[in-house]
Structures are given as structure tokens and as C-alpha cells.
Amino acid sequence: MKPMAAPDFPPGLEWLNIDRPLSIRDLAGRIVLLSFATFACSNCMQLAPDIRRLQEEHPEMVVIEVHSPGFEPGAVAENIREAVRRTGADHPVAIDRDRLLWQAFGVRDWPTFVLIDPGGDVVGKTAGEGLYGRLNPKIKRIAQEFEQRGQLERKPLQSGTVPETAGGGTLFRPGKITADNTGMRLFISDSGHHRIIVASGDGKILETIGSGTAGSTDGPFDEAAFYLPEGLVFDEEAGILYVADTGNHTIRQVSWPERRVTTIAGTGLLAPSPGKGGTGIKTVLNAPRDLTLMGGFLYVVMAGANQVWRMDLATHVIEPYAGSGREGLADGPRDKAAFAGPSGIVTDGEALFVADSGASAVRRIKRGMVETFVGHSPEDFGDLDTIARMARIHHPMGIAYHQGLIYLADTSNHKIKEFDPATGWVLTRVGSGSRGYRDGLSGDARLNEPDGLVNFRGLWYIADTGNHIIRVYDPVRHVVSTLALWR
Numbered sequence: 455m456k457p458m459a460a461p462d463f464p465p466g467l468e469w470l471n472i473d474r475p476l477s478i479r480d481l482a483g484r485i486v487l488l489s490f491a492t493f494a495c496s497n498c499m500q501l502a503p504d505i506r507r508l509q510e511e512h513p514e515m516v517v518i519e520v521h522s523p524g525f526e527p528g529a530v531a532e533n534i535r536e537a538v539r540r541t542g543a544d545h546p547v548a549i550d551r552d553r554l555l556w557q558a559f560g561v562r563d564w565p566t567f568v569l570i571d572p573g574g575d576v577v578g579k580t581a582g583e584g585l586y587g588r589l590n591p592k593i594k595r596i597a598q599e600f601e602q603r604g605q606l607e608r609k610p611l612q613s614g615t616v617p618e619t620a621g622g623g624t625l626f627r628p629g630k631i632t633a634d635n636t637g638m639r640l641f642i643s644d645s646g647h648h649r650i651i652v653a654s655g656d657g658k659i660l661e662t663i664g665s666g667t668a669g670s671t672d673g674p675f676d677e678a679a680f681y682l683p684e685g686l687v688f689d690e691e692a693g694i695l696y697v698a699d700t701g702n703h704t705i706r707q708v709s710w711p712e713r714r715v716t717t718i719a720g721t722g723l724l725a726p727s728p729g730k731g732g733t734g735i736k737t738v739l740n741a742p743r744d745l746t747l748m749g750g751f752l753y754v755v756m757a758g759a760n761q762v763w764r765m766d767l768a769t770h771v772i773e774p775y776a777g778s779g780r781e782g783l784a785d786g787p788r789d790k791a792a793f794a795g796p797s798g799i800v801t802d803g804e805a806l807f808v809a810d811s812g813a814s815a816v817r818r819i820k821r822g823m824v825e826t827f828v829g830h831s832p833e834d835f836g837d838l839d840t841i842a843r844m845a846r847i848h849h850p851m852g853i854a855y856h857q858g859l860i861y862l863a864d865t866s867n868h869k870i871k872e873f874d875p876a877t878g879w880v881l882t883r884v885g886s887g888s889r890g891y892r893d894g895l896s897g898d899a900r901l902n903e904p905d906g907l908v909n910f911r912g913l914w915y916i917a918d919t920g921n922h923i924i925r926v927y928d929p930v931r932h933v934v935s936t937l938a939l940w941r
Contacts (some may be wrong), residue, residue: 458523458575458576459568459574459575459576460486460559460570460574460575461478461559461574462477462478462479462567463476463477463478463548463555464554464555464558466552466554466916467548467549467550467554467555468548468549468551469546469547469548470546470547470549471545471546471547472546472611476518476548476605478570478574481516481570481574481611482572482573482574482607483515483572483600483605483606483607484514484515484516484572484606484607484611484624485512485514485515485569485570485571485572485593485596485597485606485823486515486516486517486518486569487505487508487515487516487517487518487567487568487569487570487589488518488520488555488559488567488568488569488570489505489517489518489519489520489565489567490522490555490556490559490564490565490566490567490568491519491520491521491564491565501760502681502682503836504585504586504723504724505517505585506668506681507586508585508586508590508593509545509588511887512590512593512594512597513608513610514597514606514607514608515593516545516546516611517545517546518545518546518547518548519545519546519547519548520547520548520550520555520556521547521548521549521550522549522550522551522553522556524551525761537828539938540716542762543749546611554918559576559579560579561652563581563582565580565796566580567579567580567581567585567701568583569589569592569593569596571596571600572596572600572605572606572607573600573605577592577596578592579598580935585724586723586850595601596661596812598742613858614923623808623922623923624627624644624651624659624939625642625644625646625647625651625796625923625924625939626644626645626646626647626922627645627646627749627919627920627922628642628644628645628646628905628917628919628922628923628924629643629645629682629683629684629685629700629905629906629917629919630642630643630684630685630686630698630744630846630852630905630906630920631643631686631906631907631908631915631916631917631924632686632687632688632695632906632908633688633908633909633910633915634688634690635910635911636688636690637690638654638655638911639652639653639654639660640652640653640654640655640875640908640910640915641686641688641695642917642924643683643684643685643697643906643917645683645684645700645919646682647666647683648664648665648666648667648668648669648679648680648681648682648683648701648924649662649663649664649665649666649680649683649684650662650663650664650680650683650695650708651663651939652687652695653939654913655910655913655915657924657937657938657939657940658939658940658941659939659940659941661675662675662676663678663695663708663715664674664678664679664680664683665678665679666864667678667748668680668681668682668701669681670699670702670722670741672706672715672716673714673715673914674713674715675708675715676715676716677715678714678715680697680699680701680702680706680715680860681699681700681701681702682699682701683697683698683699683700683701683703683706684698684700684742684743684744684905684906685697685698685700685742685743685744685754685755685799685906686698686745686747686906687745687746687747687752688871689747693709693710693711694707694708694709694710695707695708696708696718696745696747696752697715697745697755698742698743698744699717699720699742699747699760700741700742700743700757702720702722703720703721703722703724703725703738703739703740703741703758704717704719704720704721704722704739704742704743705718705719705720705734705739705742705745705752705754705765705772706718706794707715711815717733717735718734718765718770719734719735719737719738719739719765719770719772720734720735720738720742721735721736721737721738721739723738724738724740724741724758724798725737725738725739725740725758725759726738726740728759728761728774728777728778728779728780729756729759729772729774729779730773731763731770731771731772731773731774732771732772732773733748733770733772734765734770734771734772736768737772739754739756739759739763739772740756740757740758740759741756741757741758741759742754742755742756742757742763743755743756743757743796743797743798744796744797744798744799744809744852744853744906745799746799746800746801746806747801748801748803748806750766750767750768751764751765751766751767752764752765752767753765753775753799753801753806754772754799754801754808755796755797755798755808756774757794757795757797757811758778758795759774759777759779759794760779760780760781760782760792760793760794760795760796760812761774761775761776761777761778761779761793761796762774762775762776762777762788762793762796762799762806762808762819763775768841774789775786775788775819776789776791776793776806776824777789777792777793777796777820777824778790778791778792780791780792781793781794781795781812782794782813782832782834783810783813783815783826783829783830783831783832784821784833785817785824785825785826786823786824786826787822787823787824788822789821791817791824792917793808793810793812793813793817794810794811794813794815794832795810795811795812795813796809796810796811796812796817797809797810797811797850797851797852798807798811798850798851798852798853798863798906799853800853800854800855800860801855802855802858805818805819805820806818806819806820806855807855807860808853808854809821809850809851809852809853809862809863810829810850811849811850811851812832812849813829813831813832814829814832814834814835814846814847814849815827815828815847815850816828816829816842816847816848816850816853816860816862816873817829817831818875827842827873827875827878828842828843828845828847828873828880829847832864834846835847835848835849835866836848837864837867837869837887839871839879839880839881839882840879840880841874841878841879841880842878842879842880843878845880847864847867847871847880848864848865848866848867849863849864849865849866850863850864850865851863851904851905851906851919852865852904852906852907852917853907854907854908856907858874858875858876859872859873859874859875860872860873860874860875861873861907861909863904863905863906863916863917864882864885864904865903865905865919866903867885868885868886868887868888868889868890868900868901868902868903868904869882869883869885869887869901869904870882870883870884870885870901870904870907870914870927871883880895883896883927883929884896884899884901884914884916884925884927884934885897885900885901885904886897886898886899888900889901889902889903889920890902891918891921891923893925893931893933893934893935893936894933894934895932895934896927896932896933896934897932899934901916901918901920901921902917902918902919902920902921903920904916904917904918904919904925905917905919912929912930913926913928913929914926914927914928914929915937916940923937924934924936924937924939925937
């Protein structure tokens with residue numbers, strides 16, 4: 455594109471991770487990448503590893519994220535500072551509530567990226583996937599050109615403030631949770647801290663897997679690095695924990711007694727949608743969110759591809775299993791069906807059940823067919839307990855199976871619901887429906903965007919993501935409590 459002078463940042467923007475409003479003049483001599491995004495856009499979040507990789511290879515480049523919460527659900531807008539902490543972003547973030555920067559730079563959709571050279575000219579604009587491959591060579595050329603002119607500033611931009619980082623509590627935005635019933639252990643994806651917590655049922659922390667620093671390093675437990683890990687499933691026979699390392703677009707394997715983390719699928723790059731299968735570590739993936747095991751296969755909900763994939767654990771071949779890649783809610787043969795950002799998966803040993811988050815639906819995959827049990831369309835959601843075809847849920851993220859029943863983290867309704875496939879009934883088991891934090895009787899308890907859940911020794915352990923804690927539901931006493939993690 456023909457270079458044009460970058461318009462200045464309008465006054466009145468709210469800035470995070472920096473102690474002052476920035477101007478184009480402040481950035482003279484620097485390569486600047488403006489990332490126009492929103493925390494409600496899964497594609498935006500999936501490109502975070504590409505941005506991190508560009509930053510690592512080009513320390514002379516300044517990344518500025520531009521967020522427009524006016525486009526997002528109210529709950530996300532209220533928690534934008536928390537969302538910045540969750541991603542671990544340490545670069546400046548501008549909150550463009552009135553979309554003034556969008557208009558100034560001619561941005562029409564997210565994610566869009568604008569590249570500004572050290573002379574203050576806009577020299578590139580791109581959108582969508584494959585960000586690293588498109589921008590890396592261009593940034594190299596710009597750096598060489600302006601360094602030869604003596605006009606490249608390599609010193610870090612002084613922020614004058616401490617970046618927003620994950621909270622000081624034991625957990626930060628815990629995503630999924632699973633159990634080892636033989637070894638009597640819980641595994642918690644401490645997503646915001648980029649690690650896995652191993653704990654006993656009474657909350658004693660047995661060990662931590664991952665250094666806690668965002669990255670994609672294999673190796674011993676204390677050296678390995680994850681990036682926003684979510685889905686977990688434990689193979690009790692093999693003694694292996696599988697992890698959907700969502701931010702890295704990879705599947706990781708945690709092995710005992712070797713005590714090592716190994717990448718078994720994904721290259722770390724974002725796959726185009728719908729994507730193609732192949733051999734494990736040679737195949738690009740797209741935001742794996744959750745996992746389950748059945749019949750020698752590891753099944754993966756690939757949220758970014760709107761598909762369910764499966765991996766043959768004997769050969770490590772991974773490929774699409776259900777979903778055409780088209781976003782929507784459509785039943786039928788598994789290769790023709792459509793999903794909408796599926797985020798949870800579980801099996802009863804014969805069929806797969808999927809929490810299809812974007813469609814506010816519960817789907818079943820059985821005998822080559824996809825069937826919807828709860829939900830009607832991505833635009834049709836709510837909070838209604840009744841027979842399944844009439845029931846309404848809202849953005850369910852977590853799903854679990856126990857004794858013939860399906861349990862759902864009805865995330866945007868701040869509830870845990872029970873679905874009986876035999877009778878078709880959907881009933882609330884935990885939560886008043888109001889966002890918040892309150893223990894006590896299950897119907898009065900308050901949750902905040904619950905996600906993963908698992909039944910362990912007769913109790914339900916729930917990743918209460920928005921409250922950064924684990925809640926425990928006793929289905930006999932109908933009481934909710936908070937699990938205190940301790941060492």
C-alpha cells in the first residue's frame with residue numbers, strides 16, 4: 455500500500471500499561487504495530503502467539519493494542535482490565551470506546567493490524583490469520599532500512615508504570631478441571647498463570663506443572679511453558695495428562711514418572727479454517743479448547759476451526775472428525791454439520807457430547823451423525839429450564855458426564871445445569887443466575903462465568919473462572935463451598 459502519514463491518537467483514550475497518553479510523535483524512530491481487536495473475538499485472541507513471536511524477534515517494535523469495548527458484551531467491557539491481565543500483555547493498550555481510532559485508520563473489522571514505520575508513515579494494513587508470515591519479512595526490511603539511515607530507535611519504550619499482570623491469588627482465570635480417580639488427584643488449568651495445578655480433593659497443592667511464564671517450551675515440569683492452557687483429560691491407564699494448550703495452538707502431553715511436558719500436536723502457528731489433518735507436530739491447529747478420550751483416540755474441540763478433531767494415539771495422526779468448518783448450527787452427517795466455537799467435549803463411552811458455546815447448544819456425535827439436543831441457533835439463547843427442545847442456555851463452556859447425566863457450565867447464566875439425555879429435561883443444579891460470589895445453598899449460590907467441571911469422589915469441582923477460584927458442589931447436601939488451595 456502507498457505510505458501515508460499516520461493520524462495522531464485522539465485525546466480522551468483510556469490507556470493501560472503506560473503512565474501517559476501516547477502520541478505518534480512519542481513513537482518517532484520506532485516501528486509500531488497497532489492491533490485492533492476485541493476480547494469478545496476468539497480470532498483476535500488466537501493471534502496472540504503470532505504477536506508475541508514478532509515481539510520476541512523484533513524488540514525494536516512497539517505493539518499497541520486498540521480495544522473497542524463498545525462492540526462487546528457488557529460483562530467483557532466491565533472487565534477489560536482483567537482481560538488484559540489474563541493475556542499477560544505488557545505493552546500499551548488503548549481503549550477506544552468511541553471507535554475514534556477505528557475511523558482514523560479506516561478499520562472495518564477485527565482483527566486488523568496496522569504497521570507504522572519509524573518515520574510515522576502507515577506502510578501496511580492486514581487482517582485475519584497468518585499474521586507472522588505476512589509481517590515478519592516486512593518488519594525486517596523496515597528495520598534494516600531505517601537503521602542504515604540512523605533513524606531506528608532500539609531502546610525500550612519507557613512505560614513509567616507496572617504492566618497489568620495476573621492477580622496475586624493462587625489461581626487466575628482457571629479454565630478446565632479434571633481428575634485422576636486412581637491417584638486421587640485434581641488437575642486444574644490455571645490458564646491466566648499459564649500452568650497446571652495438581653491438587654488433592656481437600657485443596658492441598660501437590661505440584662505445579664509449568665514455569666508460569668507464557669511460552670511453548672517442552673521439558674521438565676519446572677521448565678516447561680504453556681500459553682493460556684485450557685482443556686485437560688487424564689488417561690489413568692497410561693498415566694498421561696493431555697493438555698489443550700489453547701494459546702499456543704498445540705496439544706501437550708504430561709508424563710509421569712518422566713515428569714516431562716512434550717508437544718504431540720500442533721506447530722504453534724494458527725491453522726486456516728477449516729484446516730487439514732496430518733502427523734501430530736507437523737499439523738497446524740486452531741485454538742484447541744477441550745479434550746476427551748474414547749477408543750484409543752483423543753478427541754479435541756477446535757474452537758477456532760468450528761470443528762471436532764481426533765488424534766490416533768498409536769500413530770499421532772490428527773485430523774478433522776466432525777464439522778465442515780462453517781460457523782453455525784446444522785445437524786447431519788458429521789462432515790457436513792456446523793458448529794460455532796465449541797468449547798467443551800465429553801464422552802459416555804459410546805457418543806461424544808459437545809458444549810457448542812457460540813450456538814448456546816448441546817450437541818451429540820454418534821454413529822457418524824451430529825444431533826442437537828439443546829439450542830436452536832447462534833442468535834437464540836436464554837435461561838430456561840424445561841424439556842430440552844424448549845430449554846435455553848447461554849454460551850456453555852464446560853461439559854461433564856456422570857452416571858448417565860450430562861452436566862453443563864452454563865457460563866453466561868452463571869449456573870451449573872443438568873441435562874438428562876433419556877428424558878430430555880434440563881434443570882439448574884447450582885447458581886441463582888446472578889453473577890457474583892456467594893457460598894451456601896446451591897440455589898442461592900453465586901458463580902462468575904464457570905467453565906470446567908468434574909465429579910470427583912461424589913463432589914462436583916467447578917472452575918469458577920471469573921472469581922479465580924474452585925467451587926465445590928455437594929449434590930447430597932445441596933451446598934456450595936469454596937476450595938481453599940494450600941501447600
